[in-house]
Structures are given as structure tokens and as C-alpha cells.
Amino acid sequence: MTMRQLVTSAQNTWCPGCGNFTIQHTLKTVLAGMEQEGTRLDDVVLVSGIGCHAKIADYLNINSFYAIHGRAIPVASGIKLANRELNVICCVGDGDVYAEGLDHLIFAAKRNIDITVIVHDNRVYGLTIGQYTPTSPLGFKGKSTPMGTMEYPLNPLELMLASGATYIARGYTKKMDLLKTLIRGAIDHRGFSFIDVLQICATFLNLTDHYNTHTRELPVYDRSDALLACEKIREWDYNSDAPIALGLFYQRKAPTFDEQLQHKSLPKTERLLRTREFLATRQ
């Protein structure tokens, strides 16, 4: 069996040292692994928003929907509802999904729709050259906040737990093996999977040293215990100097939106016949 060439000929335009390279490489490795195990990559769809992260849609040689800023998740939801056989993965940015498209993130988690959301969280807008995002630390001096932000970052994992996500994880681009495990686990999970991936922005917010010294793997505990998960999630608020836990925080089984919504579809001619039958009831 010939394996798919997973990278397109598109010229890569990420900055040298960008965390996106790692995410792309990891995703590629996960997909190649799945293909080896017999998964048809024709059944995989990648949906991206707009921002540096989103260029991954150009670079990976798989079905893709390069959407618009903040709107990858509703597109992905529509694709999954149209065809449950598809494996739908969203690559989104932190400005993209926590600012512009936050409503969709919350509702996708609330519905527990079976898609995977990978957030390329570099905590800064890169492509618009350096403004604060919802996860930038307090006081971040960006081009739109030269005196420093006056708002605390939000903790997206806590938000996801409250919203009903059934797979909640955090990765870091310098911990590739863990990231690979988390992404594969998210794809295999039936339900809404969410991974916040800490990545550095080589140009506007390089937190490599901070992440290298502060990240550690989560200890063993019952991942289906929401209270315990919440406690772990709240250890670091995306602002303090606290240790930053990495790994799977929470996972539970629950009915998915897509499996519950399925209606028996009918051939076109049968549908036409039924419109005529309906009209007759009003005659």
C-alpha cells in the first residue's frame, strides 16, 4: 500500500522557529499512523480559521476547508452533520476561536459534536503583527495596547469544562510525544475534543524559557472526575507564575449531537412524492 504524500507543494511561510511547524509535523505523524492502521485519509477533513495557524490547510495534502476568521467550528459541525463517516479536525488560533468565534466553540462543546479542535495558542495575534489575544497575560504590550492590557486572560480549559466538552487537554509544542498522544486521543474520542496547544510566537511572544521551566505532566487521577479536573485546570490561570500542567485533564463518554440528529434520508424522487402528498392534505 502506498502511503499518501501528506505535504503539498505550497511554499511554507511561517517564521523560522514558529510553533506551527511542530503542530503540523505532529498532526502529519498522527495521520500517517492512522493511515498505516487502515484509516482512509480520504475520510479526514481539516478545517481552519484565519491567522498563521490556518496556513496548515494549504500545507497538508488532505481535504480542507480554509474558512474565515473565527468560523472554523460551525463549518466543521456542518461537515460532520452532513457525513458522520468523516473525521473532522479543526485547527484554530487563540484570537480566532477565543475572540472572534467564541460563541461557536462554546456551543460545539455544549452539543458534544464529534469533532476535534486543536487550538494553536501562541497568545498573540501574529498575522496582524502583534496585538493581545484573550489568552495574553495581563499587561501585555501589543500594538493595540501599548500601555499594556488591562484585562486578565481567560482560562479556556475552565471554559470548556463549564461548556460540556468531553475531552479537554493541554499540550506544548516542545513536548512532541505528549502532543502526539493528545491529538491521537482527541481524534479517537467520540464527542467534542479540545486541545489547547501552547506554542511560542517566535516574532511577537517568545515564551520558550517560561514554558520550558514551568510545564510538567499531569499526575495520575480519575479523568472522568469533573471536580478533580477543575482543580487541576485552575492551577494555572494563563497569567500567574504557577506550574503549567500538560496532558489530558478530563474525559467522559456522552451521546454526541451528530449521532442523535441523524434522520433517515430519502431518495430525491421519494421526497418529491412526499411534497405532493403534503399538498394533498391541504386540498
Add this chain to the structure above:
Amino acid sequence: MVQDISILVGGKAGDGINSASAVIAQLLNQLGYYTYIYFDYPSLIRGGHNFAIIRGSDTPIGVHKTTVDFVLALNQDTIANHKTRFKETTLTIFNSDVVKAEGQGISVNGVLKTENAPVIMGNSAIIGAFAKAAGIPWDIIIKVFPAYISKGTEINLRVARRAFDQVTTVYPVESIGSRRLCVITGNEAIGLGLIAGGLSAYVSYPMTPSSSLLHFLAENAQRFGITVVHPENEIAVILMALGFSYAGERVAVGTSGGGFCLMTEGVSLAGMAEIPVVLVVSQRTGPSTGLPTYTAQSDLHFILNAGQGEFPRFVVAPGDTREAYYWSAVAMDVAWRYQVPAFILADKTLSEGTFSLDPADLPELSLGEPIDWDGKTPYRRYAETGSGVSPLAFPGMNGAVVKVNSYAHDEFGITTEDSGVVTQMTRKRMRKAALLAEAMETFSTVSTDGPANAGTALVCWGSVQGACREVARELGLRLIKPVVLSPFPKLLLNRTLLGVRRLIAVEENSTGQLAALLRFHGITVDAMVHHYDGRPITPDILMDRLREVGV
């Protein structure tokens, strides 16, 4: 013999005015009449004053008249608010428990108490009383009730019968033939037409006057084998729909102007990524929240121009249920054959109004098939073809990598900033526009009525055709109505205008949006009638307004 009859039924919100009007229209339908219902209600859930005007006629109708022959009053407002609707001969039937009036009163409470029936069945009493006053045979009521009142049909019939027996026949409405038409709302016709065009998914966020389409399709999702989703907002609606479409499902969305504001970025995405989608936009009075439950024709230019950049689009404005059914099917077909956004531009009058539809008179649907990928050649989503339309493949198909993109892109769907490719792709989209315009020349994109040789013509669009048609026939004017507004049917319209010396535009807006569109295409409008109080213009008002412009 009565050949044109109008009945006003009014009460509080919650009195069941809507269902009473549907039953009465069906009674008239069983007597062989063409029917129409205008439903007027404020934006509230309980209380207020709701009314409907049901009209029956021996010719097709799409508008109510100001005056009525029967007033059925469940509250005093039905008398007090409608003084101008009374003629000398108007017969009032009223609930004597709460209404003081001349005519035939029945104690609705008395009837309900005798039959031990709940308050919500009061409308059945008023229907029964009306039927008797109009000389409608009891067996017709027995036939009609079960279709409209599925719960407690028996007790409702007993309530109706008791009221029926308390009234005398004053104004007999006779049977005028054996023709039985379908009595459906504009939104139902749009829904059925979309299904006829292959709809398999409908995505919508509630907004009057589009909501009843969402309700109709959701309630009948199993029957028609479709998926219906109500997501978090209209932004999600359009993007979710594009996801459905990308994965190969024929999808439509529905909203009104305010919701459509949120959809415009998605419309532009559909234009750039060449993703088929049908948008039903039902207009209400704006700007902003405006009059949520009243009508307008003030979003034409918004729909024609919404979304950044330039891309082809299809816009059709049906005027009654027949056009709504047919053109909704065509819109779905056009969206898929040309991979463009297709709009069905309705308004409250059409969406929530009830019109007769003759199933034997539906135009033949000659729908084409979209161009599909052959499954052999390496797949390129935006492959160059002579026509500008690229073959479709969907994710999951063997060996196809399907890449769509909101950025300027190459044939594979990969982002590009190359000036040559950008120019090439823009031309490709514009070729689709030309192809669509050419294809539309085989359709009846302009409808006409009235004497073909009249020198004066009315020009209108959408549901205003109901009033215009009656007035045109009465005054011997020609009536010209572009049904398709994009691509603009320039050839056919100019041909239709031959011999017209004076052209008068009639629109339910304050600026003359159709007139401006006509001017843009070199067609001069000599006078304009504008009507913008949220209520549909009636033939008598239109007649007065036409006199003001010298007709």
C-alpha cells in the same frame, strides 16, 4: 351569488385567530373559491389584538381588500379598531360575553360550558356560527375540521355545532365549482419547493417572518427525510450550511434582514469558495428591529450587494405560493449547477400569507444536474473549464483531495497571491455569471398581466403583485413583474416593455429600489408609488395612489 367575499376574524393573541382563519379559508376552498389570508399581529405572545382577513374569489387573488363582508369578533377591538372595514351590509358575529355590537351574538362561554370544553376552543364556536350565517353546509365543516384540529376534533365539532345552531343564515356564500386548490402559506410553498429541488438540510435561527419555515421543516423533517438544525446564531447558520454543502448536502438557510446582516461574511465566502447555498430572506419593516411582524420590500439592494468583493449570485423574488414553490426548486438547482449563493427574497406578506395553489398548474421542473468529478483525473476543486464551472467532488470520495479556500486560490484550492492566477480565477467566476445569465434566458424571469397593448404599465416585484394585478385589470393597465432580479433579465424586460409609454413602479419601500435597479439598467420609470407603513398595499389604496400620479 357572491363571487368575492371577505371575512375579518379578530381577537386577543392566544384566541386562535390564526387557526380559525386557516379553517375558514379551507371552508371557502371546499366551495370552489380561490382563497387568500392576510394575518396581522403585534410582536407579543398573549393579549394585544390579532386579526386575519380571509378572502375568497372566483379568480386567483394575492391580496385582501380593505372592506369586509363578515366580522367575527372575539374581542371588542375587532369592532373598535376596524371601523373603516365595515360596509352597510357587513354582518357581525360576536362573542356576546365580551363584545358589544350589532349583529348576531353568541355566548361563547355558554357554548363552552354546555359542552364542557376548554377556553381555547372558543374559536371553534365562532367558526360554527360563521358557517351557519354564511349558509355553509355542516358536512363541509365535518370534512375540514380534522385536518386542522387534530387534537380533540370531536369536542371542537360539538362546540362548533352548538354555535352553528344558534345563528341564522343571513348572507349565503354559495358553492361556485368543484375545483379544490391547496391552501398553503408562502413559507410552506418555499419549503416544499426547496425539497422538490433536492433539499436535504435546512439550517436557521428563528426570526420573524422566516421562522414558520423553520418550524414547518423541523416538524416535517422525518416525513421529508431532511436534517434541520437551529444553531447559536446566524453566523453559525451560514457557516454550518457551507459545511453541509462542502460535504455534498443540498442545504438552505432562512432568516430576515437583521439575521442576514450577520450572514454576509458567509455569503462572500460562498462566493469566493464557490460553494452552493440557498438563502431564504423574508423581509420585514426596517431599519433595525423595525416592525418585526409587518412587511416591507426594502432589502432588495442589500441582497443584491451583500458581501465584500464581486461574485455572481442568483436572486429571485416570488410573489405567491405558485412562484414560491417553483422558484425555490429552481434556486436550489441554480446554486448547485453554477456553485453560487442563490437567494429567495420573500416578505412577510408572502411568507405568512396563505394563498391557493393549484397542484395541476405547477410549472414543470426541468432541473439539471450539477457537474460531478469523473473520479479518474486528479481532482482539482477549481479546475479551469471553458464554462467557469469546475466539477464537484466531496470529502470521502476515493482519491479526491477537496480543498476549498476563502483566500484567493489556485486550481487546487491552495492560497495564492500570484497576479496571473488571481486574474484567471476572477475571470472564471465572472464566466459563471455570464453562463447563468444566459441559462436564465430560457426561463420566464418576467411575469406579465393585464392587456398587452396598454400604453401605461405598472412595474413591481414580489408580493405586491397581488394588489397590482387587480388594479391593472380594473384600470386596463399592463403589469410587468421581474421575478428574477439577479442576473437582471434585461433582454426579456426590454422586450416586455415594448409599446409602454408610461411606466409606474409600485413598491413597499420609501426610495424605489426596483426603480433604481431599472434605471441602472437603462430603463426609466416615469412615476413611483411608495407604501411603507408595514401593511401590504391594498387595491383601493393603490387605486387612490395611482390617481395621484395621474392614472
